[in-house]
Amino acid sequence: DTAVSQTPKYLVTQMGNDKSIKCEQNLGHDTMYWYKQDSKKFLKIMFSYNNKELIINETVPNRFSPKSPDKAHLNLHINSLELGDSAVYFCASSRLRTELNTEAFFGQGTRLTVV
Amino acid sequence: SQQGEEDPQALSIQEGENATMNCSYKTSINNLQWYRQNSGRGLVHLILIRSNEREKHSGRLRVTLDTSKKSSSLLITASRAADTASYFCATGPSGGSNYKLTFGKGTLLTVNP
Numbered sequence: 001d002t003a004v005s006q007t008p009k010y011l012v013t014q015m016g017n018d019k020s021i022k023c024e025q026n027l028g029h030d031t032m033y034w035y036k037q038d039s040k041k042f043l044k045i046m047f048s049y050n051n052k053e054l055i056i057n058e059t060v061p062n063r064f065s066p067k068s069p070d071k072a073h074l075n076l077h078i079n080s081l082e083l084g085d086s087a088v089y090f091c092a093s094s095r096l097r098t099e100l101n102t103e104a105f106f107g108q109g110t111r112l113t114v115v
Numbered sequence: 116s117q118q119g120e121e122d123p124q125a126l127s128i129q130e131g132e133n134a135t136m137n138c139s140y141k142t143s144i145n146n147l148q149w150y151r152q153n154s155g156r157g158l159v160h161l162i163l164i165r166s167n168e169r170e171k172h173s174g175r176l177r178v179t180l181d182t183s184k185k186s187s188s189l190l191i192t193a194s195r196a197a198d199t200a201s202y203f204c205a206t207g208p209s210g211g212s213n214y215k216l217t218f219g220k221g222t223l224l225t226v227n228p
Contacts, residue, residue, distance in 0.1 A: 035218075
């Protein structure tokens with residue numbers, strides 16, 4: 001069973017379109033994240049959710065809207081796609097413990113290409 | 116802003132040799148983690164070291180942490196071709212929360228057979 005699964009794996013779309021990426025984790029974690037990895041492999045956090053509540057929004061344009069219907073899902077909707085949105089988007093999850101930090105588990109990534 | 120900085124950016128070695136990667140960071144941390152990313156895949160957690168630890172081992176991996184210098188190193192001993200990947204350090208903020216893991220730019224390790 002895949003621990004963190006995201007779909008689709010590849011997404012090619014035209015500028016101006018709206019698209020969604022779905023993420024699900026079956027690890028029972030309470031915290032989920034979206035990261036963006038650019039062409040230089042730099043990973044930057046976009047959003048963090050804990051128990052369905054938005055915790056971190058790292059100056060991401062309003063065109064990006066995460067939605068967490070429950071603790072196991074964190075979807076990413078992107079409006080009016082731009083060329084600069086082309087990147088690999090990773091979903092991740094972890095169990096948040098105040099005194100005992102744990103590792104994050106990552107999905108396989110969604111390669112988004114905007115043409 | 117970026118927290119971790121790995122060096123070197125790229126490292127090429129022969130199978131059987133040891134590989135050492137370094138990571139420097141800027142702010143106080145609760146823990147530091149190392150991840151591996153194979154080409155076209157997601158990140159896989161390798162090892163976590165807490166701020167009150169100085170050294171940790173896991174199989175062929177050895178991680179050190181020097182909080183006074185705000186730096187860490189990852190040593191892979193007896194490298195194998197399968198170790199070829201990008202390696203990232205990530206820092207967890209002080210205060211005990213991992214809400215935000217901040218990653219460095221990574222080191223691309225190539226192990227030649």
